[in-house]
Every structure is written in C-alpha cells, then in structure tokens.
Amino acid sequence: MKFSTKPALALFLVLFSFQCINAQIDANSLFALPRATNTEILSITAPNPGSLVYNTDDNGIYKFNGTNWSAIDDTAKLKSVILNRNGGYNIPNSTNTYYNFPINNGHVQYIDNDIFQVVSNGTIRILKTGIYMISAELSTSNMPAGNTKYIIAAFRNNNLIAYLNRGSVSLTNQDWWGSTGVVMYNLNANDLISLRYVLNAGQTLHGRLMNIGITKMN
Structure with missing residues (x-):
C-alpha cells in the first residue's frame, strides 16, 4: 500500500514555523x-x-x-532648533554695542531636545559635536533716516566667531528695514552659541520679525 507524505510534511512545516516564531532570540x-x-x-x-x-x-x-x-x-x-518672534517689542541699541537677540525659550517654534537647549536671550547650548548651520534674522518697522551701521554676529562661549551680516543702511526717510545671514561652523558639545546684533540707530527701535535657526548637518 502506498502512503502519501504530503499531510505529514505539511504538519511538520506548520510545527517548525510555530517553533521558530515563538523561539527566544539570543x-x-x-x-x-x-x-x-x-x-x-x-x-x-x-x-x-x-x-x-x-x-x-x-x-x-x-x-x-x-x-x-x-x-x-x-x-x-537633520536636527534643528527654531526660535521666532513677531512684533510688539523694542530692540535696544547703542553705538557699537552688541546686544543678544531678545528671543528665548518662550519663542521656540521647534526644538530637538537631544541636540539643543535654549539657555537665555539669543543663547543656545549645543549638546552634540558636529557641523552646524546657523541663521538669524532681525527687522524693525522704524529704522531712522540717514546712515545706520548694523551687524548680526555669532559668538561661541562669548567669543566672536562669525559675522552673519554687517554693513550700513542708508534711508532718506524713516522706514521698515531688515537683515538676515547664514554661517556654517564646527561646534563642540556644551558650546554656548549666542546671536547678537549691533544697531547704531540712536533711538528705540520697534521689533517686527526676529528669527534664530540652528541645524545640525552631520
């Protein structure tokens, strides 16, 4: 008499598969x-x-x-931190004096907490070593007439490392004005990055749009 092996083979495969699925993986x-x-x-x-x-x-x-x-x-x-602030605040300024961007943890739009920590106005702690892209934007609705010197700069641990933008704006009348800039820099874990500005406006300026963005590239 001839017996079929197909049912037995099928049962063996089912039991083998069940054992493999339930086996503890080392x-x-x-x-x-x-x-x-x-x-x-x-x-x-x-x-x-x-x-x-x-x-x-x-x-x-x-x-x-x-x-x-x-x-x-x-x-x-890519890992990023984005701080953004709209109008309704003053931008303090004095001749050839650096001020931190008045933007802080209350203005965080997005943050990767594994990479960044917002410490204070315009200052962010870097938590991991790598190459970073740093950007900043500053604008006002009442830049005075005449020539006004401006600087947007990045500081690492209170040392100037880069100018994102600098120059002189010349206006015939009081008007809106803004500037932005970007820089790439190799940073170490626990570095403190501060975004600061110089505005020789000689009067209180009304802030319009302000932004800081830092992205870890690798």
Whole structure:
C-alpha cells in the first residue's frame, strides 16, 4: 500500500514555523553594525564605498558613498532648533554695542531636545559635536533716516566667531528695514552659541520679525 507524505510534511512545516516564531532570540546572535561617534567616523582612513556604521551621536545608520558619509535612515534626519518672534517689542541699541537677540525659550517654534537647549536671550547650548548651520534674522518697522551701521554676529562661549551680516543702511526717510545671514561652523558639545546684533540707530527701535535657526548637518 502506498502512503502519501504530503499531510505529514505539511504538519511538520506548520510545527517548525510555530517553533521558530515563538523561539527566544539570543541578542548576541543578532547582526550588529560597528558603533562610532561623529569624530571617530570622520577619522576612518579610506573606508570602502558601501561601508555602514551606526552613528552614536545621531542614533542612526550612515553609509559611505565613496566621498562622504550620509544618513540612510529616518532616525538620522537633520536636527534643528527654531526660535521666532513677531512684533510688539523694542530692540535696544547703542553705538557699537552688541546686544543678544531678545528671543528665548518662550519663542521656540521647534526644538530637538537631544541636540539643543535654549539657555537665555539669543543663547543656545549645543549638546552634540558636529557641523552646524546657523541663521538669524532681525527687522524693525522704524529704522531712522540717514546712515545706520548694523551687524548680526555669532559668538561661541562669548567669543566672536562669525559675522552673519554687517554693513550700513542708508534711508532718506524713516522706514521698515531688515537683515538676515547664514554661517556654517564646527561646534563642540556644551558650546554656548549666542546671536547678537549691533544697531547704531540712536533711538528705540520697534521689533517686527526676529528669527534664530540652528541645524545640525552631520
């Protein structure tokens, strides 16, 4: 008599699959990528194109494309802090004197708390080492007539590191005015970044739009 093996084979496959699904996975048997900080990754000598590494600063996977390391998963998207303030405030100023942007934790539009901490007016603490893009905008509704010197600058730990914009505005009549600028800079964990301005206006200015944005690029 000839017996069919198909039912037995089917039962075996079902039981085998059930066992595999319910088996406890040993964490030590999982495939794991090398782990490294930003600094360690950038110091790797001549990595092969296609190499993968887990970035412990960004908590994401990076791939080497033959020239640069780039994030390949959603957990390593650009990290930002955005502060924005609309009108209804004064902009203090005095000849050739730096003032912090009057914008603080109460004006946060978006923040990645793993990367940034708003400390005080115009001052943000950087929590992770990396390359950052820093931007700032300042505007007023009553810039006086004549020539007015202005500066928008970035300070790191109270030391001037960059002018985002500087120059002189010349108006025939009191009018609206604004300026913005961007700079890229390599920053370290616990650096304090302050955005400051100089306005030689000689009068109280009415703030209109003010913005600070910092984004971690890698």
